[in-house]
Structure formats: C-alpha cells, structure tokens
Amino acid sequence: xxxxxxxxxxxxxxxxxxxxxxxxxxxxxxxxxxxxxxxxxxxxxxxxxxxxxxxxxxxxxxxxxxxxxxxxxxxxxxxxxxxxxxxxxxxxxxxxxxxxxxxxxxxxxxxxxxxxxxxxxxxxxxxxxxxxxxxxxxxxxxxxxxxxxxxxxxxxxxx
Numbered sequence: 554x555x556x557x558x559x560x561x562x563x564x565x566x567x568x569x570x571x572x573x574x575x576x577x578x579x580x581x582x583x584x585x586x587x588x589x590x591x592x593x594x595x596x597x598x599x600x601x602x603x604x605x606x607x608x609x610x611x612x613x614x615x616x617x618x619x620x621x622x623x624x625x626x627x628x629x630x631x632x633x634x635x636x637x638x639x640x641x642x643x644x645x646x647x648x649x650x651x652x653x654x655x656x657x658x659x660x661x662x663x664x665x666x667x668x669x670x671x672x673x674x675x676x677x678x679x680x681x682x683x684x685x686x687x688x689x690x691x692x693x694x695x696x697x698x699x700x701x702x703x704x705x706x707x708x709x710x711x712x
Contacts, residue, residue: 555618563615567696570612570639573605574689577646578682584653585678588671591657602650606643613637628699635692642685649678 557565584591584598591598613636620633653674 555615561615561619561622563612563619566608566612566615567693569608570605571689571693573601573608574639574643574646575686577602577605577650578686581646581650581653581678582675582682584657585649585675586671588657591653594654596654599647599651599654602643602647606640606647609640609643613640626699628695628702632692632695632699635688635695639685639688639692642681642688645681646685649674649681653678 556562580594580598580601584594616633616636620629623629656674
C-alpha cells in the first residue's frame, strides 16, 4: 500500500501505531499485574496486541515507499532506521499479551496465580511495554522533525 486518496499511506497508518502500541502496552501492564483486569479484558488483549503487531510492518513498508519518494535527507534516514526497530517490541507485546490472556482465563487466577510467576511476568510486561512506548515516542519525534524541520517559517510573526 503506497497511497490512500492521493496521500502517502504512511501518514495515515502511523496513527494506528501511535495509538495501538501504547494502548496495548497499558492494557498489558494492567492485565499482567491484576489477573482480574486480564479476565475482564479477555480475548480483547491478544486481539488488540495482534492488530498493533500487524500495523507495524504495514506502516514501515508504507514509510519505506515514502522515503523513496522524498529528497535524500539525514532526518528521514534516521526516522526510517528507528522505525525498523519497533517490530520486535510489538512482537513482545503480542507474545506477552497472549501469555497473560491464556494463563488467566480461569476465575482463580489460572496459571499466573503463583506470586513469583506473577512478579516475573509483570516485570517482563512492564519492561517490554515501556520499551515499546519509548520506541514509539522516539520514532514519532524523529518523524515529526523529518517532516517539519524546513516546512515553516520560524521567524514569521502573526496573529
């Protein structure tokens, strides 16, 4: 997918990633730390993580198409390099979300009811969620700089 209604698809798809990855990270942390939250989220947790996971390579591919259609720019290259690093984080979110959902399906807390297991899964979930959110922020910041660094007059004075 390269364009949607004449616009580069990347500028549209990126919004899915920017919303779903942090939302999945937050839901994963809640579910990993509170089995009751995991049961309430149910299958929505791994489904949300799957949609976030699938959106990452779609957005990346659309971004690579866009990179080939803009002038050579170091900021764009940096953004592209950072964007390539998000997929492992999204995969980690999906795998942990699926594990948490599967392990907490029973009313008694299921396979995550043992405190040491809950602590390990919770710590791993927090680490992966934090890494994913920080990476989304870094990628988004570099993309904004690449898109806007010379697109407006910094000295203009207006209303």
